[in-house]
Amino acid sequence: MQHPVEKFPDSATLAAELASRIGHLLADATTVRGRASLAVSGGSTPIPLFERLAHLDIPWEQVVITLVDERWVEPTSTDSNEHLVRTHLLRDRAARATFIGLKNQSLRARDGETGCEEHQNLVPRPFDVLVLGMGSDGHTASLFPGADTLAAATDMLSGRHCIAVTPVAAAHERMTLTLPTILDSHQIFLHITGQEKYRVLEKALAEGPAGEMPIRYILRQNLTPVTICWAP
Structure with a gap:
């Protein structure tokens, strides 16, 4: 399946346009179903997107936000995706959203899989919007x-909704949403710069x-629409 690649002149323009699209999709979902769900990724790339989303005037109290993946560190750690989301997204108007993270009290990620599954069952699916990044x-x-x-x-x-991962080269144990759960979305955006x-x-x-x-598991499937958004 061919997925469109949309090119933007700079990362700020990309973040503004993507925030607008996500906001409309979430608002439409709350109108139709009374609730909406958004799954986001970590890293530095989505920070401008998060900060623009936080200001949007949509019914955030009807939106559930979760993570696509998480490092198995405490949410107070600067390595934590939950910390990133709480700092840059769950503020201003978006502070009214409900957040359901992936990290729990288990010492090892593999021991936290059952608790993660239970929490993910609280997130409305299909996700209305899921935002992915991509590593080098x-x-x-x-x-x-x-x-x-x-x-x-x-x-x-x-x-399964989530599974523990120990990367070969990256630091920290991880918890990730599984491929079938990622694809259980109305719209996926791949956000890269x-x-x-x-x-x-x-x-x-x-x-x-x-x-x-x-x-490639995301790019080669035809179950869920994927829009690739890129800026220099």
Whole structure:
């Protein structure tokens, strides 16, 4: 399935346009169903997007926000995606949203899988909007090439919402939404910036095993619409 690649002149323009689209999708969902859900990724790229979303005048009290993945660190840690979201998104008007994270009190990520499943059952699905990033190795969420649980995390018949991952090269144990849960969305946006990421995207769109660049699991499916948003 071919997914559109939309190019923006700069990252600020991209963030403004993407925030507007996400806001409309969430507002429409609250009108139609009385609630909406948004799943977001971490990293530095989405910070301008989060800050624009936080100001939008939509019924945030009817929106549930969750994470696509999380490092297994305390939410007070600057390495935590929950910390990032609480700092940049759950503020201003968006402070009225409900947040359901992935990190729980278990010491190891694999011991936290059951609790994570229980919490994810509280998030309305399909997600109305899910925002992904992409690493220079072609990973997305915490679907890392070479990870020991990558096959389980991308099993479309597993029935699982989240699974623990220990990346080969990245720091910290992780918890990630599984591929079937990621794809249980009305709309996915892949949000990337910079020339290096564009080169990675071009490679991901070419031939090769999906496991070598797990973003290919998203790009090669036809269940869920994906819009790729890129700026230099």
